[in-house]
Amino acid sequence: MNYGHRLEFGTFITPSNQSPQAPVQLAQLSEQLGYDVVTFQDHPYQPAFLDTWTLLTWVAAQTSRVRLSANVHSIPLRTPAVLARAAASLDLLSDGRAELGLGAGGFWDAIEAMGGRRLAPGEAVQALSEAIDVIRALWDVDARGGARVGGEFYRLDGAKRGPAPKHPIPLWIGALKPRMLRLIGEKGDGWLPSLPYLEPGDLKRGNAIIDEAAREAGRDPREIRRLVNLAGRFASSRTGFLQGTSQDWVDDLLPMVVEDGVGTFIVMGDDPRTMQQFAEEVMPALREAVDDALPAGSAGERIRPAAALAARRDGIDYDGVPAALRDTAVEPGDPGYRTARGGYLRGGAPGLVLRPSTTDGVVEALAYARRHPDLPLGVRSGGHGISGRSTNDGGLVIDVGGLNGIEVLDESARLVRVGAGARWADVAAALAPHGWALSSGDYGGVGVGGLATAGGIGYLSRSHGLTIDHLRAAEVVLADGSVVRASETEHPDLFWAVRGAGGNVGIVTSFDFVADEVGDVGWGFLTQVPEDVADYLVRWGSVVENAPRDLTSFLVMGPPRNGQPAVAQSRTVVESDDPEVVVARLQEIASIAPLYDQEVTITSYAGIMQNAAATSHVATGEPLAHSGLVEHLTPEFAAAAAAALTSGAIYFFQLRAVGGAVSDVPADATAYAHRSANFSVTAMGADVRRLGEAWATLQPFFSGLYLSFETDQSPEALAAAFPPATLERLREIKDRYDPTNVFRHNFNVAPSATPAAVAG
Numbered sequence: 001m002n003y004g005h006r007l008e009f010g011t012f013i014t015p016s017n018q019s020p021q022a023p024v025q026l027a028q029l030s031e032q033l034g035y036d037v038v039t040f041q042d043h044p045y046q047p048a049f050l051d052t053w054t055l056l057t058w059v060a061a062q063t064s065r066v067r068l069s070a071n072v073h074s075i076p077l078r079t080p081a082v083l084a085r086a087a088a089s090l091d092l093l094s095d096g097r098a099e100l101g102l103g104a105g106g107f108w109d110a111i112e113a114m115g116g117r118r119l120a121p122g123e124a125v126q127a128l129s130e131a132i133d134v135i136r137a138l139w140d141v142d143a144r145g146g147a148r149v150g151g152e153f154y155r156l157d158g159a160k161r162g163p164a165p166k167h168p169i170p171l172w173i174g175a176l177k178p179r180m181l182r183l184i185g186e187k188g189d190g191w192l193p194s195l196p197y198l199e200p201g202d203l204k205r206g207n208a209i210i211d212e213a214a215r216e217a218g219r220d221p222r223e224i225r226r227l228v229n230l231a232g233r234f235a236s237s238r239t240g241f242l243q244g245t246s247q248d249w250v251d252d253l254l255p256m257v258v259e260d261g262v263g264t265f266i267v268m269g270d271d272p273r274t275m276q277q278f279a280e281e282v283m284p285a286l287r288e289a290v291d292d293a294l295p296a297g298s299a300g301e302r303i304r305p306a307a308a309l310a311a312r313r314d315g316i317d318y319d320g321v322p323a324a325l326r327d328t329a330v331e332p333g334d335p336g337y338r339t340a341r342g343g344y345l346r347g348g349a350p351g352l353v354l355r356p357s358t359t360d361g362v363v364e365a366l367a368y369a370r371r372h373p374d375l376p377l378g379v380r381s382g383g384h385g386i387s388g389r390s391t392n393d394g395g396l397v398i399d400v401g402g403l404n405g406i407e408v409l410d411e412s413a414r415l416v417r418v419g420a421g422a423r424w425a426d427v428a429a430a431l432a433p434h435g436w437a438l439s440s441g442d443y444g445g446v447g448v449g450g451l452a453t454a455g456g457i458g459y460l461s462r463s464h465g466l467t468i469d470h471l472r473a474a475e476v477v478l479a480d481g482s483v484v485r486a487s488e489t490e491h492p493d494l495f496w497a498v499r500g501a502g503g504n505v506g507i508v509t510s511f512d513f514v515a516d517e518v519g520d521v522g523w524g525f526l527t528q529v530p531e532d533v534a535d536y537l538v539r540w541g542s543v544v545e546n547a548p549r550d551l552t553s554f555l556v557m558g559p560p561r562n563g564q565p566a567v568a569q570s571r572t573v574v575e576s577d578d579p580e581v582v583v584a585r586l587q588e589i590a591s592i593a594p595l596y597d598q599e600v601t602i603t604s605y606a607g608i609m610q611n612a613a614a615t616s617h618v619a620t621g622e623p624l625a626h627s628g629l630v631e632h633l634t635p636e637f638a639a640a641a642a643a644a645l646t647s648g649a650i651y652f653f654q655l656r657a658v659g660g661a662v663s664d665v666p667a668d669a670t671a672y673a674h675r676s677a678n679f680s681v682t683a684m685g686a687d688v689r690r691l692g693e694a695w696a697t698l699q700p701f702f703s704g705l706y707l708s709f710e711t712d713q714s715p716e717a718l719a720a721a722f723p724p725a726t727l728e729r730l731r732e733i734k735d736r737y738d739p740t741n742v743f744r745h746n747f748n749v750a751p752s753a754t755p756a757a758v759a760g
Ligand SMILES: Cc1cc2nc3c(=O)[nH]c(=O)nc-3n(C[C@H](O)[C@H](O)[C@H](O)COP(=O)(O)OP(=O)(O)OC[C@H]3O[C@@H](n4cnc5c(N)ncnc54)[C@H](O)[C@@H]3O)c2cc1C
Pocket: 343, 344, 345, 378, 379, 380, 381, 382, 383, 384, 385, 386, 387, 388, 389, 390, 391, 400, 420, 440, 441, 442, 443, 445, 446, 447, 448, 449, 450, 451, 453, 454, 455, 456, 457, 458, 502, 503, 504, 506, 507, 508, 509, 708, 709, 745, 746
């Protein structure tokens, strides 16, 4: 019986404190020699040993690749709840390199001497079972409410869950007795016996018990890795089992892989020469021998737990996922699903997320998606889409986040190629050393793909225009799977459409932009408390609209709460590193209303964009946002906006300056057509009807909308996003580039041959 795991190797190091650095050096040697995992015994009652947890964390900081585990933890002295948090913490700190070996104890006199409880054999199984429940419950941050485990030995009584480990930490259990083996079959991820304690035939007998228990628990026995600690001695000729030449070792170990399904061999002893000889001579030869002996070889296949298989969605050909995409694909029940399922603002439950990291991979993913024409298809770059259509319920998502390269193509022309999956914070950071910047948006976590196919209203808009105005070419995977370059001279219609309606015409894999020379800038964050909101809006609008183009300001207002006045927070970039210019410009805004707080600095554009966490928050709800573009903040508009704010239907109200360089571009030059607007207005609310009513009072003032800030996907919203001539041209382009409406799930411009019903 072979369980199809990738063949792995580890070392088993004594955590002796006689020479405290010695075990650390052996761990580093293990990493250098190519071992997969380093393990340490855990005997917390042993004064001659370093504490194993302290050692594990220390070693994690002194290594970079190898995975780390105790071999195995003594549960009676390591409270499982604390162990769960320690392991998750180490996993987060070490970038997913923690594994967890568990044992029910032994050396009972020593454990009792340390205040631990002696467990009878039957009790040990029960205690370990409860420990596993506790650990898994605390890691299960997706479950609702506090964690509860009503055990006899270990209890959780509404404990807060988390942290979630970086990767699914496997629980390897050191055990020999049948009841313990059954527990492994029911709940464990690995069986970790030590060969010196095994009789011939024990592996087979143990496997049979584990496999049967696994099947009875509805699991696939292949979910459980079989690991073995082994001890031996290299010699010039064979004197016994694992006593002989490297080839003798290979001969001894091969049947354990082929017949007993062992997937991990852990070499015991602290002898560097044995570790080296094993790594250099046994590991490669054994892999080769396994490759010859087993059809699947030593690489192993990905084994999906039965629970994950049960979570699969209907209508998806999971077995048909292209081989190149299989390893990185994520589906319900997979550990990575929690972070892959939703976006920054909208929750989702897609049936499959494909994560290609090359253009060819995108082509394959799209071909696969086309074989599922009835399922929703989300195209995701950074996952920050406000309409949230880069995820869905039960459909497919093609996530191009892995195509995130940033490369200077031509220094003298400031031409840069940016992958669709890059984040704007990273783009800004990469351009800063050149003295360049690309106006993007106000948040560094937003992805390039979504923003650069819609417009890009950013902190440099008035001086440098929209992000799409810097686009010179794009690589696009079209609906039929062909890859084209779109520019003013190659597929110019497509190039026009990409700049404002890109989500409708293909999947952009990379963008060629011309960056601007941008030095340090003035950055002002002013908090004001206007007595009269309408008056404030008019005056802020007038200052911003009439300011020199070096100023771009974004204003956020919340509703007045608890009898407190509304607060206005403006974030303003002044493109100058001269403090006098910066202060003079900001003073115009500061003098509009009493200043409650201020922060003014000279900084880089990249510094401003470093405002996002390294990993994105994943939403669970449904966002509700409306967008409008307005020419001027007239007293009438301002009065209506102030009333809408006071209605309480809006919890977030934002005005962004556009105009300036944005208006220099003719309306028909790109699919983003609303070039005459001086302001973009956004409102977010929680109640569709109430927000709709409040928003309706502002509609008469709008000349259109920016689809990146809109969640309403109705034909009216589409007509507001694209004026008639733009929409007509888009439809012609859609007819040519996506006649079957593959890309229809975000503000769909349906091809003329497609009934409107298909759009949705
Ligand atoms: C906190 C926050 C701040 C924001 N600030 C600004 C701002 O200041 N200025 C501004 O203009 N916008 C801003 N936005 C809106 C943002 O630009 C859009 O939501 C944008 O779509 C996000 O891009 P993404 O790649 O992260 O999104 P995703 O959710 O990955 O994609 C959104 C949509 O874009 C399309 N799309 C994504 N990738 C591709 C691709 N490679 N090829 C073709 N189509 C694709 C798809 O239709 C997809 O549904 C902000 C959003 C948030 C959440």
